[in-house]
Amino acid sequence: xxxxxxxxxxxxxxxxxxxxxxxxxxxxxxxxxxxxxxxxxxxxxxxxxxxxxxxxxxxxxxxxxxxxxxxxxxxxxxxxxxxxxxxxxxxxxxxxxxxxxxxxxxxxxxxxxxxxxxxxxxxxxxxxxxxxxxxxxxxxxxxxxxxxxxxxxxxxxxxxxxxxxxxxxxxxxxxxxxxxxxxxxxxxxxxxxxxxxxxx
Amino acid sequence: xxxxxxxxxxxxxxxxxxxxxxxxxxxxxxxxxxxxxxxxxxxxxxxxxxxxxxxxxxxxxxxxxxxxxxxxxxxxxxxxxxxxxxxxxxxxxxxxxxxxxxxxxxxxxxxxxxxxxxxxxxxxxxxxxxxxxxxxxxxxxxxxxxxxxxxxxxxxxxxxxxxxxxxxxxxxxxxxxxxxxxxxxxxxxxxxxxxxxxxx
DNA sequence: GATTACATATGACAGTTGTCATGCCGGGAA
DNA sequence: TTCCCGGCATGACAACTGTCATATGTAATC
Numbered sequence: 301x302x303x304x305x306x307x308x309x310x311x312x313x314x315x316x317x318x319x320x321x322x323x324x325x326x327x328x329x330x331x332x333x334x335x336x337x338x339x340x341x342x343x344x345x346x347x348x349x350x351x352x353x354x355x356x357x358x359x360x361x362x363x364x365x366x367x368x369x370x371x372x373x374x375x376x377x378x379x380x381x382x383x384x385x386x387x388x389x390x391x392x393x394x395x396x397x398x399x400x401x402x403x404x405x406x407x408x409x410x411x412x413x414x415x416x417x418x419x420x421x422x423x424x425x426x427x428x429x430x431x432x433x434x435x436x437x438x439x440x441x442x443x444x445x446x447x448x449x450x451x452x453x454x455x456x457x458x459x460x461x462x463x464x465x466x467x468x469x470x471x472x473x474x475x476x477x478x479x480x481x482x483x484x485x486x487x488x489x490x491x492x493x494x495x496x497x498x499x500x
Numbered sequence: 501x502x503x504x505x506x507x508x509x510x511x512x513x514x515x516x517x518x519x520x521x522x523x524x525x526x527x528x529x530x531x532x533x534x535x536x537x538x539x540x541x542x543x544x545x546x547x548x549x550x551x552x553x554x555x556x557x558x559x560x561x562x563x564x565x566x567x568x569x570x571x572x573x574x575x576x577x578x579x580x581x582x583x584x585x586x587x588x589x590x591x592x593x594x595x596x597x598x599x600x601x602x603x604x605x606x607x608x609x610x611x612x613x614x615x616x617x618x619x620x621x622x623x624x625x626x627x628x629x630x631x632x633x634x635x636x637x638x639x640x641x642x643x644x645x646x647x648x649x650x651x652x653x654x655x656x657x658x659x660x661x662x663x664x665x666x667x668x669x670x671x672x673x674x675x676x677x678x679x680x681x682x683x684x685x686x687x688x689x690x691x692x693x694x695x696x697x698x699x700x
Numbered sequence: 701g702a703t704t705a706c707a708t709a710t711g712a713c714a715g716t717t718g719t720c721a722t723g724c725c726g727g728g729a730a
Numbered sequence: 731t732t733c734c735c736g737g738c739a740t741g742a743c744a745a746c747t748g749t750c751a752t753a754t755g756t757a758a759t760c
Contacts (some may be wrong), residue, residue, distance in 0.1 A: 307601045308604075309582070309604055310603070310604045310605055310606050310607075311512070311516070311580070311602075311604065311605060311606070311607055311610065312511070312512050312515065312603065313599075313604050313605045314607035314608075315512065315515035315516055315518075315519050315607050316511070316515055317606060318519055318607065319515050319518055319519065319716060324605040380511070382509070401510065401511075402510075402511075403509045403510070403511045404508075404509055404510045404511065405510055405511060406510050406511070407510075407511055407514035407518065408514075408517050408556050410511065440705090440706065440707085441706090442706080442707065442708095450687070451687070452687075452691070453683065453684060453685060453687040453688030453689075453691055454684075454687075454748090455684065455685065455745095455746070456746070456747070457746090465707090465708075465709090466708075466709060466710080468708095468709065468710060468711085469707080469708055469710095470748095471746095471747065471748070471749090472708085472709085472748095472749090473707090474747080474748075475719095475747085475748050475749060475750090478748075478749095479748095479749090483653065484653060484654075484655065485655065485747080485748080486687075486717090486747080486748090487650070487651070487652075487686075487687060488652075488653030489653075491652070491653055501727090617718065640735095640736065640737085641736095641737095642736085642737065642738090654714070656716070656717070657716090665737095665738075665739090666736090666738075666739055666740080668739065668740060668741080669737085669738055669739060671716090671718070671719090671737085671741095672718095672719090672720095672739085673737095673738095674717080674718075675717085675718050675719060675720090678718075678719095679718095679719090685717080685718080685746090686717080686718090
């Protein structure tokens with residue numbers, strides 16, 4: 301099978317590519333260091349599979365997966381990520397991702413997952429299977445935007461002018477987010493939202 | 501040369517170990533998933549080198565490096581980390597670390613670095629060499645403690661009772677930290693301190 | 701057509717946060 | 731020993747934050 305490896309961390313990308321290439325039935329035809337590059341490679345090289353990190357520059361792995369699905373491209377996606385955030389997993393499933401592994405798993409699982417997915421199956425790290433039933437993102441679009449900026453250290457006034465809202469509205473959104481997430485203040489709220497993948 | 505790989509992320513640990521083991525002159529004699537395990541392996545297996553991540557459970561790679569130095573153990577350390585935080589690099593140098601690579605570098609550099617260090621040399625990612633002259637941590641011990649807790653979402657009152665300080669003192673420390681780091685508020689201050697490795 | 705969810709806004713209030721002046725104590729450097 | 735630094739504290743003040751009641755408009759849903 302012809303595979304692309306998309307991962308921004310050079311060492312891991314190189315190591316995985318080299319190891320996968322050693323397998324008789326796997327050929328690594330491209331390596332991408334960010335989402336845009338991955339997308340271009342998938343279009344031009346038409347691989348069977350793509351091993352993809354989520355947190356990459358320019359386009360996240362989930363963005364890429366969604367575009368592949370829209371374009372009805374046959375390339376199957378196996379997500380390989382550090383974090384078991386429920387938001388990520390749910391979004392990946394909706395994007396038609398076939399495999400979802402944690403970077404914490406042993407490497408053997410990667411080859412196994414690729415073969416399983418290539419054969420039409422699925423492959424999901426056992427730690428993640430249960431997350432299908434976990435909480436959905438309770439935040440609205442606006443609440444997310446506001447919370448993201450608050451997490452970057454901006455005050456209500458600054459957030460307001462960036463989003464062309466009134467300063468009171470911003471505080472209302474923050475207050476709602478804080479309550480929805482059962483936090484004490486904006487700091488805890490961003491922590492919680494982040495941990496669940498609700499801001500990405 | 502006999503090498504130990506200490507890295508908490510299973511996939512990277514496995515991949516690096518497998519690749520290094522393919523080299524004729526390198527033998528991976530142990531793999532550790534956290535700092536304590538790494539320390540024990542170094543004591544029992546007496547390897548020539550240890551490839552070590554910084555951010556690991558229980559003991560960080562820098563903690564381990566410092567203990568190795570104290571114990572005057574001959575094992576040389578090559579740090580392999582995601583972040584080019586000046587605080588990390590400076591602390592590593594003081595701990596007698598011989599190699600410091602970013603996980604962003606290509607893998608070939610790892611083998612090269614190990615050989616160089618084993619031969620008595622040093623190996624430092626070029627992006628990092630200049631950091632020797634960068635800003636030292638301007639925060640005092642107390643300011644760091646307080647800032648860490650503030651970053652976890654605690655308010656002044658809570659921080660005060662955890663550290664057995666008055667609530668006013670906590671706010672003084674936070675105020676000082678905010679000014680030293682040239683931030684607008686505690687949120688930005690934690691972001692800046694974190695980015696520079698001044699909280700770890 | 702009524703209900704519900706979201707985006708938006710205002711004004712008021714209490715509580716938290718950031719700043720500053722000022723003070724005390726102990727340890728180390730000049 | 732005197733002076734400064736760090737740790738610790740207080741009180742006061744302005745600014746920011748979190749909450750609430752209340753209001754309008756626009757979709758979607760029932």
